[in-house]
Structures are given as structure tokens and as C-alpha cells.
Amino acid sequence: MATTTIEHVTFRNADMCWDIAADIYLPADFTTDSSYPSIVVAHPIGSCKEQTSGNIYAQALADAGFVAIAFDASFQGASGGYPRFLEDPTQRVEDFRRVVDFLVTLPYIDVERIGVLGICGGGGYTLNAALTEKRFKAVVSITGVNFGRMQRETAAVNGGVLQALTGFAELRTASVRGTEAPVTNFLPDTAEAAATIGDIDIVEAFDYYRTERGQSAHGCTTMLLSHASSAMGWDAFHLADELLDQPLLVIIGDKQGVFGAYKDGHTIYEKAASQDKELVVLEGVSHYELYDQENGAGQALRRVVPFFTTKL
Template sequence: MVTGTIEHITFRNPDMHWDIAADLHFPPDFDESKTYPAIVAAHPIGSCKEQTSGSIYAPALAEAGYVVIAFDASFQGASGGEPRFLEDPAQRVQDFSRVVDHLVTLPHVDADRIGVLGICGGGGYTLAAAKTEKRFKAVVSITGANFGRLQREIAGQNGGVLQALGAIAQQRTAEARGEQSAVNGFLPETAEAAQQTGDIDIIEAFEYYRTDRGQAEHGCVLFEVAHGTAALGWDAFHLAEELLDQPLLIVIGDEAKQGAFGAYRDGHEIYERAASTDKELLEIDGASHYDLYDRPNGAGEALKAVIPFFADKL
């Protein structure tokens, strides 16, 4: 169904047994008889297409002349897949190719001019996907975080990775024997508890996900426990020196250097490691991790670079 310049769709790929939900954003004066460059937009971890990827970046890129598909990851948002809230990096990376498989069937999409953009954990997944999905001709990471590294660091603060793996093993055995699945919340329960952490990323994450600023029905920031080993053993940047060769734009905020999510550090790391000879690291003064989700001084400044980047590379 088309509402204004957005079409709400679902589609199924032959390699899966569930539907992916997505919103297609169209340029002004869209003409079905023409072909357009396209952008795939990926949401953060624990998020959904109605938040930053589909509410900020997709509309701005559509306004600039692109067909943009903002999709919900498998097992999350309005997409199918069980168990719910599964955060499996392998599945998240495969989703990008599943989305491109759908895009290239659309007559108004130029299959040779497809770019990709992701935010936060979606930015890390974007970088990982682009290593092997060469239908992406240009790649943008917005405050991208390496989710595997983040999970290992969190585990390290709570008894260590091996202890975390042992706990997951116990939970998986319990569920195999009939126990209910377990889901963990990623955020403190209250704004006061978030403030007590003293960490800018946690404080601003609560503000974004738990207030009218960014709250959305499917943006739950919940994670299924029993399959958490997948992330603990994964690295978004593995083989980037050999495989990540597309034109690349990395956007980070300098205020994010203080945050627990590590996007500032990850941005510098992947910029140095990526095989691409055409790459840019944009560090926005005064911008935090969550400013790059929706604030004029963050996302607004990022888009001033993202739009011309895609115009040049696609």
C-alpha cells in the first residue's frame, strides 16, 4: 500500500521461511517508467525501520532522488522469524543480500547503482555485509558499532566471555527441555538508573528509545538469550583488509569517544583497516552517538556528506 511517497511491503526470499517487512521510500515526482539508484537502510541493534533508518535517513535520501528501502531485520520489528529478538550477526548480514534480491526485481531500480547505509549496530552490519555483497557500489556507516566486540566487552565487565558462554549454554539446554525462552533488556529500567551509569551512550539511548523522541512499537531494545553465542564469537571487521573494497564513508561524532558503545573507536579502526582506496572518515564536532540518529547537529550534518557521497559514487 502506498501512503504518500512510502510503500509498506513484505517479501520472502527462497532461502528463508519468513517474511521481511520493509518501507520503500520514493523520490518526489516518482515515475514508474524510469529507473532510479537505490539505497538499503539498516536500523540499529534492538531498533526497527520506524526509527532512525526509516524516519531520518530514508526520507532525506528519497528527497535527494533515491529509492530507499528501510527494512526490519529478520526476527525483529515487523519481520518474521522465531525466536523473537534474535540478534544473530550471520542472519543480520544475510538480510542485506535478501533485501537486494528483492530490489533487483523492481523495474524502477537500477541494479548497477545500489548503495547501503546503516546506523549503530546496523552500521557495523553494513560494513560486514559489504565485504561479500558486491552489488553494493557505495557504503556508508553512521556511528557504526562492531556488535561482536561490544558484546565481548560487556561480557568482560560481567565475569568474562567464557562465563557468559557457559550461562548461554545452560539457558539453551533449559529451553531444549521445555523452559520458556529468556529475553534480556539492553537498557536500564528508568531514566534515573541510566543517569547513574554516567555513560553518555546509555543515558542518550534511554532518552531515544524510551521517550517520545524515538520510541516506536518495535524498537524494543530486547535480546533473546539462548542464541547469544553467535555475537560473542563474531567480528564485523574480520577480513576487511582484503574484502571491504567499495567506496566508503564512515561518519562518527567526536562526543561518542566517551561512550560505551565504542562507535568512535570502531570508526577509526575500520577506516584504517578497510581495503578501499576511496574512503573518507568524517568526524562531526560536538555530535554524540545518538545525535547521529536524529539531531540536526548530528544526522543533519551527516546527511550533508552522505547525499553528495552517494551522488558521486552511484
């Protein structure tokens, strides 16, 4: 029985001074003489291509006959770029264009049948990239999070957004003057600390990222604080009511946590200009069950594969 092949690649476009690392998942019986629909798959914030974007979603899409490419964001994972652990929405969105630029050079890719899928923060970036990247013909967000909204809400309960921006500015000044810039971890240090916080997203994030379930060397869940200000003024859904016109599938679970994917899913569904759009709310499913669990990711993929098959 033929099996999926994974090709590990790096590439650099004309506008870059670093390489992007990606895994290309090729369907069974793949041949370079054929032409395939393809899906760009984006990992969550603090994650990497080896986790849910690659081993769950890209793998399943390849099994269904698509060429799927899961990539590490610039400045993160196995991709290049300095400073490390940069979480800059502008760069994260530009990475989608860089990946498509590489993808369309491959002779077996049908350039008129390219889709995009992102998970968690990668879902928010996917939606934003699709506003202006019209080589994407169909768009899927899996428990997508608007990172700018999340950062502002987090800051609001920890002293305020303006105070946070002032602090980031001071850290950046100290950094360029030679002080090592601090890196924050999105997660508590222990399972007990996560349980004390009690929020379902935090508890399950620890279980995914810090145990054998989903742990990966590059899934470090960290962010450089001296460069954290850019996200505060960013909105993944800005102009979606004018520019997001591709067929759209938004999948969320109804178990709500602090990351706000449930709310963001409803927001982008209502706001998107797409005439062909669907919001799927999975009952009894949490944010992290949509990463890798049968009742979450499994259910989602049973909607995703027919969607891409029809729209591409």
C-alpha cells in the first residue's frame, strides 16, 4: 500500500535574508508528471510545523490527495531570521506569500487550486493573509485566534494596554543598548500551576505542549518581549468585510477558554465578505481537542477535506 512521503525543504525568496523551513506532504502514488491541488498549513503561535499543522492536518490532507506544505514561521522553529522568537504579525502574514511564491515554482502544483488552513493563532494569520493574497482560492480557520485582540485583552487585565506598550518600549531600548531581551513563555511552568489558573485553554495547552502528547523541540511557546508591541496595534480581521471574499470555512469548539477562539470564530464569520462561507461549531469540543483529538481534529477534518475538494 502506498504511503505519504514527507519532503523536508528550505527556501529563500528575493526579499529575504533567511531561509524558511517547511515539510511538504505528498499524497500516495505522487508523481511529478501530475498536477495537484495544494494547501498551505500554518502552525499555532509558539508551535512548529511538526505539531498539529504538520502531523495532523497536513498529513490528513495528503492522505486525501492534496499536496500540503506545513512551514515554520520566520524567526521560529527551524526557519531562520533574527532575533529569535519574534512574533510579529506583519512578518507572520508575509510568510504566507513567501510560501506561495515557493509553491508556485514546483511543476506539479496547480496554481489555480491553492488553499490555506491555519490553526489557533495560525488561523488568525491565515484569515488576514487571505485578505490580500488572492492566490489562495479557499480558506479554512481551525479554532482561529485574532492574536492582536488576545494581546490587548490580556494587557487590559494586567495593567492596561498603554502600560504594556510603555514596558515593551523600555525593553527594546535596553535591548539595543546591550541588555539581553527577556523571552516570555505563554504557559505556566507546571501542570499544577496551570490547574490553579483553571482556564480550560491554559490547562489543555500545558497538556499538549509539555507532555508526550504534542511536545516538540521547536514547539517552545515563547515570545520576545522587546518586540511584542507590534501585535498590540494589529487586528487580524481588519477590512475582512471588504477583502475576504474567498470560500471560507471556520471551525470552532463550543468549550470556551481564555484564548477566545469561540468569539473570534463568530466575529469573522459575521464580518467576512465571502458569499460562500460556513461556521461549524462542534459541540463538547475544546480548543486543544481541535489540535489532535478524534472528537476535535477528526471531526474538523471530515468537514475540511470535502470543503477543499469542492472549492479547489
